[in-house]
Amino acid sequence: MRRTDGEVLLLGALPVVGVIWLSAFLLFPGFVQPMSPTMSAEEVAAFYRDPENLPRIRYSMILFNWFAVGFVPILALIVLQIRRMAHRTPIFSYAILACAAGGPTIFLMANLFWLLAAFRPMRDPQLTLMFNDLAWVTFSSQVGFLIAQSVILALAIYLDRQERPVFQPWVAHFNLVVAALLIPSAFTGAAMTGPIAWDGLLTFWVRNVAIGLWIIVMAVVLGRAIKRQRAEDEAVAA
């Protein structure tokens, strides 16, 4: 039997990390009213130079830098549930592990660009504009690993053919819907205004809400799956 000690603790840490993510999100002055891509270099530089904004930019991004990888344990727990599924190879669990390695690294790149822009706000506004563009484009367009982990998880669930599957089929459907909602933001470079722009309805609001919802829903179904697994393990041990 595999050891399951500590899994509940890892899952229980998620709400705490979630509160930190939400606080960092609200703290960053560029998120609550997302910055527009149409801002000029001077306006972007002024945003970073504003003494009201500067500490909030730094502290929020430091928080993200600390806790963005808090996402990884959740994926690791999903990997362990996939290994309990009725598959003949470990391909799906390996693939989710690969997503866990790739995804947060990309988010940290965006985080670095924001922090760099804020480190010396008196730089040439053209440079601040470029760091700001790199940050927003990386943050908005890099949905590939999130899409992949949802699609791979959905495939794993559909192919989990046993009497009591680890996750119900609706979890797979839900993951496919989330993956579809993330697709438009990959096109963020194509528009400076409108729903696809990085401050737009689809790219900013729909994508971020979808990611938030995915974390909440997956935490709940993971919690149930882990609970059931423990009950079954105890029944066997007894």
Added chain:
Amino acid sequence: MSASAMGNVPEEPPGSLLRRIAWHWRYDEKRELWIGWWTLVVFYNLYGLLFFVITRTQPPPEPSLGSSEVVEWFADRRHGLVYGYAIVFIVGGATAIMNATLAYSMRRMSVSRAFAYSYLVIYALATLPGMLIMGVACTVGAMRPDRDPELMRWLYDFAFLSFEGTMGVFLVGSLVWMLAVLLDENGVFPKWFGYLNLCNALTEVVVAPAWIFKSGAFAWNGTIAWWINMGVFVTYTIVFLTLLRRMILREDFGTGPLPDLSPGRAPAPSGLLKAAR
């Protein structure tokens, strides 16, 4: 419940592709491997189309362009860059299942799991310098044509040097696969494929001067740094796709029980499946 355990597996139907795919989805015990393999095939074709035709970033342009020429370069292919890389960003995560399938080939070999795990993690990170950073740099360059030309040239350098100049992930990744193939006693891949891995690793060594030369054979678009590199890579990819397909065709899951179900509900895995997990 596996199909063979139910006893009556219908024949694969002739006729439309969709019906055949449905049959494989329902009954083929190797479906997980085929999903991985077909993802590899579709992805590499798409990768070629996106980089060579849609974004027109391969073969690479000259490193020696002046800043105003770089601005023109971005302007010339603006839509291709923005839409082409958007598709790269959407499908980029598919590399996860591709690398998982290749890592699985190493799990079938008589070597430590450390090989499969190293390969998986190294290639998960390789996605960034292999295409995503380049995509971000090109998108940022294309979306604001009026940016300071010197900064446009910085983005241009960032794009091509991250793509060609990040060598270690492919170098060490290929060496890991090479060692696994050479040590393997299960005959998962032929030994000569081990040495082909060495060729692929060596191309990453000869690309290093791209960080120094701005023109000539060693520059990022040069005969040595790019053309030989790409030739080896394409050969290598076609070869491993073929060998991987043969491995999957040979793979015999038979009527063995499914591995690793919850305790008390599954019989002990057979030797073969134990090896595979």
